[in-house]
Amino acid sequence: MSKPVIALFPEASFGSALNCVGIAQQLLREGAVPVFLCHPGFNGVFAEYGFREYQLPATAAPGPQTDETWQDFVTAHVAHFNQDPTAQLSTYVAPTWEAIVDTAMQAEEGLERLLKRIKPAGIVLDNVIMFPAIANAGMPWVRVVSCTETEIPDENVPPYLSGMAADDPARPEFEAAYLAATQAAHRRYNAFRRDCGLSALPQGQFLEASPRLNLLLAPSAIRHSRRTPLPAERFVFLEGCVRKEAQFDPPPLPVNEGPLIYVSFGSLGAIDTDLISRMLRTFAQYPARFFVNVGAFLESYSKVPDNVFLGSWFPQPSIVSQADLFVHHGGNNSFCEAMFFGVPSLIMPYCWDGHDNATRAEQTGTGAHMHRDDWSPQELAGRMTALLADDVMLTRLRQISVRMQATPGTQQAARSILKVL
Amino acid sequence: MMPVSRSNTRQNHFKLARQITEIVLERGFAEGDHLPEAMLSQACGVSRTPVRSAFKILEDKNIVRRREEGGYVLNQPPEKVAADSAAVPDDMEGSLAERILSDRAERRIADVHSVSALSRRYSSSRSSVLNALKILSSDGIVTQLPGRAWAFQPMLDTPNAVDESLAFRLVLEPQAILATGFQVDSQKIGIMRQQTEEFLQRPDGKLSSATFLHLDCAFHSFIAESSGNRFARGVLLAHQRLRLSTQKDVSIADFRLRQSLQEHLGILDSLERMQLQLAADQMVLHLRRSQIRKPQAISRGFRPPGLGVAP
Structure with missing residues (x-):
């Protein structure tokens, strides 16, 4: 029997990319063939760990990410990072969701073509948004929540991105402000989903749970006790997801004492x-x-x-x-x-x-x-x-x-x- | 060829002493273990005589001790060796040169310095600093400016500098192989192949990036030495010395370290068969693969290329 090819598709951020590298290293040891679907500009990251990469074609204006565009991003946002979570909803979270929706829309066509070409036995999606090409591909897909557990809501779990305790009296205000801040991006995203033949998602949600398997990077030490427990057959909590990495020998410093x-x-x-x-x-x-x-x-x-x-x-x-x-x-x-x-x-x-x-x-x-x-x-x-x-x-x-x-x-x-x- | 001064020879012995402690640590020697001269001379690519000189330096620091029946044994537990070896070449000009170089590569000191400023920083005499700067200038790392100041030359101390180094080598190294008169020393190829294969046998997570850098620089220096073009030879050898002294790249995953060394072995095979065009092509592939680096700036919310910044 040939080894199953599993396509991992992490978000273009180091956190989820390296989380998936850890999973892929283990999939390889378990006899599967993990390959990576990667965003433009992210190629080479997974090949360096020995995995085959398939790059999503950039369908917008060409050109690699440059220092200038990154500098624009810095200039736009560095001041926002000092704000509290509620203030960040309009200055950072809302435009970020707009950008994430853009990413999903931009990736759709290329992703659909790639999946038809690779024909994986399954897809592992480590992202905060659904890419309709994955849901429509006709093969099992697994959701990885490599962000904090708050991404999957529950009454006993603090609101996502709030930095609050679950029982914070200001919770209703934050939740309302979150929905208002993400409303425009959410409306645009739901329209896109409908165009792709997917049903709309409830307000504030951009990614549904997988009907097969959802993996949450939430060790028991910090896990929340949910009002409505997640069904164990579909939701698996992970005790960390640490990849095998190169050895680092700290060089001696001119003042080389202390912790x-x-x-x-x-x-x-x-x-x-x-x-x-x-x-x-x-x-x-x-x-x-x-x-x-x-x-x-x-x-x-x-x-x-x-x-x-x-x-x-x-x-x-x-x-x-x-x-x-x-x-x-x-x-x-x-x-x-x-x-x-x-x-x-x-x-x-x-x-x-x-x-x-x-x-x-x-x-x-x-x-x-x-x-x-x-x-x-x-x-x-x-x-x-x-x-x-x-x-x-x-x-x-x-x-x-x-x-x-x-x-x-x-x-x-x-x-x-x-x-x- | 530049004559080797006594202080340069001494400096090389200090470097070798450090290299020996790295090998001892990497291969898991314990306190009391015999340190075989032959193995170390092979691993370091030198004869036994300098290994003995390096042992004497380590003996002075109590890191090794001489056995009555001959040879040296490790005199300390490995944790202590790691700490003590950092101070191996203390209070010597060679050591001062290394400290200056290391501080510059780690961005502790500025581009231009006077001897007196360095002498204050290192609590050393002006003459010691001057000698240290001369050692560094022989490798092209510093240059004396008109007047009393010394200026550091570009180093491989940032990802951008490493990128430029690779682009420069991509132009020259394949040509160094193709230049008329390329000749290889098959004995050296044998030693290099053995060192590489030994390193490759280590498990993942135990591939030290410092040892990789030594092996990598030795391989590329060998290519330079073998070139029939004297200018390519000189420039590339100087560049490899600069890499060895200043490149602090710890970002290479184990898979790529192994792949890179396998590429070295493939090039050595072609060189031994004198298939120089193939070796030059393999070198292009090797350097191009090394050019692929992690993106430096990425984040959720950073829009796809071409769409501009989030509003």
Whole structure:
């Protein structure tokens, strides 16, 4: 019998892309042939891990992503990242949903052609929106929720992107504001769905649950207790989804003492070089070794302190496994990797589910929440010291780590996928 | 050829001592284990004499000790070796050169510096700093400006610089193979093949990027050395020295590391058979594959190319 070809289609963000790499590595070990459908400009990412890539053709004006267009994005949004989740609904969330809808519409034709050509046994969709070509392809598809669990609503689960507790009295106002902010994009998307022969989705929703299998990257340590439990035969919770990555040997620094603190706000967070420069000035006075991911902006920095190492990319699982503290933006992959290796998180969220994870880290004693921009050097140093010295949290995280590593999510995911195809 | 000064030789021994500690750590030697000279000389691609000199440096630092029956054993647990080896060439000019270079590559010091500013930063005498700068200038890493200042030359310290390096090598390396007079040393090919195959036998997650860089630079330097074109030879060798000293690329996944080394083996096969046109084509493919890099800036909400920024 020939090996089943499974097409993984992650969103064009590193979080879901690398989450899918972890699943694909395990699918390969389980005897399947994982291949990737990738967005324009994303090619090479999966080939570097040894997977075949099929690039979606760009149907709009040609041209690779340039520094200028990225700079426009930065200029448009960097100020919005200091706003609270409610204020971000109109400044960031609404235009982002518009862009996501554009992406889905733009991809449709090419995706349909690609799926006809590849004829996979199944499709794994790690995204926040449905691509009608997938639902119409006539083959089983699996939904991966690599964002936080709040993406699947429930009365006991905080509203998606709110950063609230589930019982926050302001919940109804936030939910109403979310629906209002996403209304235009949602209307446009539903019209597109109807054109493609799919039924409309309820207000505020852009992706339905898969009738076969849904995988949620939500380790038991932070999982919510739902009012309406999700049916276990279709919804599988993953204890982390950590890929195999290259080994990172931290180079010795001119001042090479103290705990190892890894700082990464993802490729989006790296845009705020002023903020990171301010953090570096605080780090210079702090007795620890800092490894800081500055993404595409390495050339924006000079006079790097002697206890700091800047990189444009780190093999994150390797460096997190060696870290004493992980300062990040609350991306779900980063938060889960921190727990997988038993490392406390200091979450300084920018947007999206970063707010939800920051609140959840506080609620579950797996980390702390801090505003990304509104802090004094003493406050930042104080937070780091408190987390490094919190033995109760560390003990809890070690237990979580043991549990997560005993039931790796990549294996759970791969086996569940193969079972339903 | 530039004469090798005593300080350069000493500096090479320090480099070798560091390389030996890396190999010892990577291959999982434990405290008390014998460190076979022959294996280390082969792994480092040098004769046994410099290995012995490097052992003496490590002995001074208590990292290894001499056995009564001959040879050296590891004198510390591996964790301590890792910490102590960082300080191996301390208080020497070679070490100072390395520290300056490392600080520059990690963006700690500016493009242009005076000897006195560096002497303050490193608490070293002016003459030590000057000697260190001379060592760096022999590799083209710094240049003395008119007056007293020294300027650092471009390094492979950012993804953009690595891209430009690959584009430059893509122009020259295939031509270095095709130039009349290309000659290979089959003994060296044998050593290189063995080192590469040994590295490839390591499991995923244990492929050190530092060792990969050593192997990669050694391979491409070998191509340069073998070229019949003296200018291509000189320029490419200098560039590989610059790569070895300043490239801090840790972003390569295990799969690509292995694929890249398999490509080296394929090129070596073609060179041994003197199929130079094929080897040059394989080199183009190898460098082009290395040019494919991760996107630097992506995010949910960043619109597809051509649609502009979200309103």
